[in-house]
Amino acid sequence: MATKTKEVLESKVKDSEIEDLTAPDNLKVPAKPALKPVVVPVDKPVVYPLDLPESEIRLRTPAVGQRASRPDGRLHGLGQTQYIDDMTFPHMIFAKILRSEHAHAKILSIDTSEAETMPGVLATLTGAEIPVNSFGPTLQDQPVLANEIVRHAGDGVAAVAALTEQQASDALSKIKVKYKPLPAVFDPLEAIKDDAPKVHAPRSNIYASKTIKKGDVEKALKKSDQVFHKQFKTQMVEHVPLEPHSSVAMWDANGRVTIYSSLGRITLGRDDLARTLGKPMNKIRLVGTIVGGNFGGKNEITTEPILAILSKKTGRPVKGTFTRGDEFISSTTRHPFVMDYTTGVKKDGQILGRKIRLVLDGGSYCSWTSTTLGKGGILAAGPYDIANLLVEAHAVYTNKTTTGAMRGFGAPQVCFAYESHMDDMAHALGIDPLEMRLRNAFNEGSVSPTGQLLQSVAIKESLQQAAERFGWKESTK
Amino acid sequence: MIVKLKVNGEIRSADVSPETTLLKLLREHLNLTGAKLGCDVGDCGTCTVIVDGKSVNSCLMLAGRASGREVTTIEGLASSEQLHPLQETFEELGALQCGFCGPGMIISAKALLDKNPEPTVFEVRDALSGNLCRCTGYTKIIEAVLDAGRIMSTAEAKS
Amino acid sequence: MKKRGRGMACMWYPIGFTVAANPSAATVKVNTDGTATLLTGTVETGQGALTVLGQIAAEALGIATDDVHVVSADTDTTPMDTGAIASRTTYVTGNAVIKAAEQAREILFEAAAPMLNVKPEQLEARDRKIQVLGFPQQYKTIGEVAHHSEIVIGRPAIGSGSYNPPTVEMDPETGQGKPFSTYVYATQIADVEVDDETGEVEVLRIVAAHDCGTPINPMLVEGQIQGGISMGVGFALQEEILFKDGKQVNPNLTNYIMPTSLDMPELEVEMVDNYDPTGPFGAKGAGEPTAVPTAAAIMNAIYDAVGVRITSLPATSEKVLSAILEQKAA
Ligand code: FES
Numbered sequence: 001m002a003t004k005t006k007e008v009l010e011s012k013v014k015d016s017e018i019e020d021l022t023a024p025d026n027l028k029v030p031a032k033p034a035l036k037p038v039v040v041p042v043d044k045p046v047v048y049p050l051d052l053p054e055s056e057i058r059l060r061t062p063a064v065g066q067r068a069s070r071p072d073g074r075l076h077g078l079g080q081t082q083y084i085d086d087m088t089f090p091h092m093i094f095a096k097i098l099r100s101e102h103a104h105a106k107i108l109s110i111d112t113s114e115a116e117t118m119p120g121v122l123a124t125l126t127g128a129e130i131p132v133n134s135f136g137p138t139l140q141d142q143p144v145l146a147n148e149i150v151r152h153a154g155d156g157v158a159a160v161a162a163l164t165e166q167q168a169s170d171a172l173s174k175i176k177v178k179y180k181p182l183p184a185v186f187d188p189l190e191a192i193k194d195d196a197p198k199v200h201a202p203r204s205n206i207y208a209s210k211t212i213k214k215g216d217v218e219k220a221l222k223k224s225d226q227v228f229h230k231q232f233k234t235q236m237v238e239h240v241p242l243e244p245h246s247s248v249a250m251w252d253a254n255g256r257v258t259i260y261s262s263l264g265r266i267t268l269g270r271d272d273l274a275r276t277l278g279k280p281m282n283k284i285r286l287v288g289t290i291v292g293g294n295f296g297g298k299n300e301i302t303t304e305p306i307l308a309i310l311s312k313k314t315g316r317p318v319k320g321t322f323t324r325g326d327e328f329i330s331s332t333t334r335h336p337f338v339m340d341y342t343t344g345v346k347k348d349g350q351i352l353g354r355k356i357r358l359v360l361d362g363g364s365y366c367s368w369t370s371t372t373l374g375k376g377g378i379l380a381a382g383p384y385d386i387a388n389l390l391v392e393a394h395a396v397y398t399n400k401t402t403t404g405a406m407r408g409f410g411a412p413q414v415c416f417a418y419e420s421h422m423d424d425m426a427h428a429l430g431i432d433p434l435e436m437r438l439r440n441a442f443n444e445g446s447v448s449p450t451g452q453l454l455q456s457v458a459i460k461e462s463l464q465q466a467a468e469r470f471g472w473k474e475s476t477k
Numbered sequence: 478m479i480v481k482l483k484v485n486g487e488i489r490s491a492d493v494s495p496e497t498t499l500l501k502l503l504r505e506h507l508n509l510t511g512a513k514l515g516c517d518v519g520d521c522g523t524c525t526v527i528v529d530g531k532s533v534n535s536c537l538m539l540a541g542r543a544s545g546r547e548v549t550t551i552e553g554l555a556s557s558e559q560l561h562p563l564q565e566t567f568e569e570l571g572a573l574q575c576g577f578c579g580p581g582m583i584i585s586a587k588a589l590l591d592k593n594p595e596p597t598v599f600e601v602r603d604a605l606s607g608n609l610c611r612c613t614g615y616t617k618i619i620e621a622v623l624d625a626g627r628i629m630s631t632a633e634a635k636s
Numbered sequence: 637m638k639k640r641g642r643g644m645a646c647m648w649y650p651i652g653f654t655v656a657a658n659p660s661a662a663t664v665k666v667n668t669d670g671t672a673t674l675l676t677g678t679v680e681t682g683q684g685a686l687t688v689l690g691q692i693a694a695e696a697l698g699i700a701t702d703d704v705h706v707v708s709a710d711t712d713t714t715p716m717d718t719g720a721i722a723s724r725t726t727y728v729t730g731n732a733v734i735k736a737a738e739q740a741r742e743i744l745f746e747a748a749a750p751m752l753n754v755k756p757e758q759l760e761a762r763d764r765k766i767q768v769l770g771f772p773q774q775y776k777t778i779g780e781v782a783h784h785s786e787i788v789i790g791r792p793a794i795g796s797g798s799y800n801p802p803t804v805e806m807d808p809e810t811g812q813g814k815p816f817s818t819y820v821y822a823t824q825i826a827d828v829e830v831d832d833e834t835g836e837v838e839v840l841r842i843v844a845a846h847d848c849g850t851p852i853n854p855m856l857v858e859g860q861i862q863g864g865i866s867m868g869v870g871f872a873l874q875e876e877i878l879f880k881d882g883k884q885v886n887p888n889l890t891n892y893i894m895p896t897s898l899d900m901p902e903l904e905v906e907m908v909d910n911y912d913p914t915g916p917f918g919a920k921g922a923g924e925p926t927a928v929p930t931a932a933a934i935m936n937a938i939y940d941a942v943g944v945r946i947t948s949l950p951a952t953s954e955k956v957l958s959a960i961l962e963q964k965a966a
């Protein structure tokens with residue numbers, strides 16, 4: 001990896017100052033170049049130490065079960081791990097994206113002409129220029145750059161590539177976008193109503209549903225000694241990887257594009273790139289490095305197609321790194337859930353039937369919502385043997401930040417509900433919470449809510465082990 | 478403007494625009510990419526370096542203000558033959574996962590141990606409270622700092 | 637006054653995608669000195685996947701962790717992989733790695749059999765040796781065998797394999813089916829202190845017992861659990877993206893509060909002894925489930941401490957205090 005790029009880029013600028021008197025105004029280099037490093041010879045090696053003995057644990061057999069240290073761990077500690085934003089390439093330029101301030105609006109026009117004349121700007125891009133301007137792991141309902149409608153405050157509408165990041169940011173303010181605001185909806189329970197503004201008109205805001213049915217829940221509730229009901233809600237959460245999304249795209253003279261990206265899944269990332277760029281897969285190389293934190297938030301393409309096209313337009317490597325603000329408003333987030341739980345129990349604590357309704361705030365685009373809905377629905381009843389069950393789960397569009405994959409796909413949300421509910425029932429029945437759980441928990445060979453015969457079940461063991469370590473029995477108040 | 482400073486024991490200089498931060502100077506002009514940009518406004522600590530013995534967020538410090546000072550970055554801790562005790566214990570205990578917080582975390586820990594080689598758990602937590610980590614829950618990081626402190630104070634006692 | 641409380645929560649969590657195919661492939665190349673290279677299309681996202689996959693390859697070949705170098709994340713060179721998602725890497729990619737390593741190992745066994753005057757089925761790979769089952773003193777080093785196979789016989793020891801977890805489509809009306817191959821289980825117990833005058837919650841200690849099948853690398857599993865809990869603490873008490881008129885109000889780390897080193901409780905982490913015969917060397921996975929029960933355990937502990945049931949997250953001090961006041965008024 002070339003690491004001297006900045007210097008190369010700067011000296012390139014300097015050359016053009018002498019030779020290229022006919023350059024358009026915006027590319028004329030300011031009289032005093034803003035950044036001109038004085039290169040000082042360095043004696044210190046860049047990679048070191050080179051010959052430390054290997055840790056003894058890594059040399060043991062058998063390998064499985066060893067507390068082996070990780071080879072990347074040393075590089076992390078030395079500051080030598082190369083994340084995408086640490087990479088530079090000769091003549092590399094920088095891209096920035098203009099984002100919508102409106103939660104829901106029709107785009108009447110996008111005018112990039114003034115931005116194109118700004119200092120250092122080499123190219124701009126709008127959605128109309130993207131061969132296939134949509135992506136998404138389940139529904140391809142998300143534009144790479146919105147060019148007709150923006151559906152949340154954060155949708156990208158245009159991009160700029162310039163010699164420096166600052167120049168690219170400065171040029172964004174010169175892009176003129178005319179919007180016609182549309183009525184917006186932010187609350188999933190509002191969005192579910194028939195007369196709510198449609199996020200993807202004319203389609204319904206309910207864009208995915210899942211039902212799980214087992215036994216006869218109504219009968220079970222009637223037969224129960226006591227029936228409990230409660231509604232639980234969770235909030236929208238950001239992944240906060242410490243490394244913001246970052247990618248670099250560059251072409252070679254054979255028409256192949258190479259993209260270095262902080263993506264966590266390159267095989268499907270390349271599929272998406274092939275689709276959006278309209279290119280055969282063998283003309284695309286997607287390379288990942290160590291991702292600086294993912295947690296589900298780096299599982300689909302974001303700016304990669306934009307950088308690829310800007311790179312083609314300019315014939316230069318183009319880097320795009322999110323600011324922390326981009327990370328919040330334009331990457332995906334955790335789904336807020338509204339969860340209604342109704343559970344019927346016998347006096348001894350045995351759960352006879354449970355009815356659950358989940359409404360997921362799906363945000364502006366589908367992303368990984370179908371997976372979250374599926375997992376959330378399947379897991380919603382908890383790790384318990386419940387013969388009579390009804391789970392109804394719906395995902396709805398709102399004009400908010402896109403919700404997608406995040407560590408647990410809906411499981412932390414439903415666990416908060418089913419375990420809070422469990423304690424409520426235990427207290428009401430006067431049963432110790434540990435006892436209440438042990439009474440209902442799965443066994444080896446239990447049948448799951450979807451009728452699956454479970455194997456390798458260890459829920460009771462985990463309850464007992466945790467209780468023992470905590471001193472649950474002794475710590476009773 | 479010309480900024481001249483000592484970085485990891487060597488005199489370095491660069492011609493930068495006045496709004497350039499120390500982080501930018503290190504990463505883009507001196508090719509020292511160990512310090513990371515996680516937020517650019519002083520909230521995350523990934524850009525932590527030591528300036529004249531004190532840990533600072535290099536994204537908040539203008540390069541000009543670092544002129545004439547002594548800066549230690551993560552690249553200045555190990556030698557060709559040896560890791561810094563913090564780098565050793567972080568590696569051995571698997572204290573870092575994605576590693577993005579690592580350089581800043583280790584630098585903050587170094588600033589602490591240089592002054593206080595036998596800190597309490599609370600002092601370690603306190604010293605690292607400006608360095609966010611999303612991966613590890615800080616548990617192994619805190620253990621690694623305590624271990625490194627022990628190694629450093631025994632080494633000192635011997636010498 | 638500060639009041640103490642404890643609360644528990646348990647959970648189950650699946651490995652891999654819901655029904656949908658999510659295969660992984662892998663290639664293992666044994667060098668002529670007995671070290672090896674593993675090619676995988678997954679991406680290291682900090683969890684230690686590459687270390688774990690290397691350990692799995694090493695185990696299958698009977699060599700040490702350090703003997704295997706792992707190459708990953710390049711669509712030009714590495715085989716397909718569904719990626720670092722859905723806690724699937726150890727289980728799905730791990731199973732693919734075993735298949736690839738077994739194929740390479742088979743070539744080694746076939747080369748070693750005549751050298752040791754036995755049939756290939758009578759051999760095992762252990763401690764960097766290919767040895768006769770039951771007669772470990774009869775062996776050739778794996779390096780000798782690999783060299784012989786490649787240089788003398790002309791058959792390099794390279795293997796490729798793929799794995800996709802078996803599932804059964806879910807019925808659209810009733811949801812009945814087999815959406816996942818396997819699940820993991822866990823319990824966390826929180827010990828908290830709630831200030832009933834300010835509503836402030838301090839988590840003092842969390843005990844966690846997680847089943848992940850065989851922990852391929854216990855140190856990395858601990859790291860996952862500790863990290864998952866920190867995310868759970870943030871979800872429980874601090875983190876929330878706030879909106880005004882559809883625009884985020886706190887899109888920065890100044891106003892979006894997440895756990896720092898000062899917010900983390902003492903953690904006591906244990907693994908539950910378990911072995912899943914469908915997983916690589918009995919392993920399942922550990923990534924996501926670690927973050928699942930934390931918030932529930934903390935909410936139950938808050939209830940135990942001050943008798944209020946928090947029904948919407950996060951349990952900020954304002955929310956807890958107003959619940960306490962409401963309860964007092966009632
Ligand atoms: S980049 Fe300096 S504190 Fe975040």
Ligand code: FES
Nearest residue numbers: 574576578610612
């Ligand atoms: S190791 Fe990933 S942020 Fe700390």
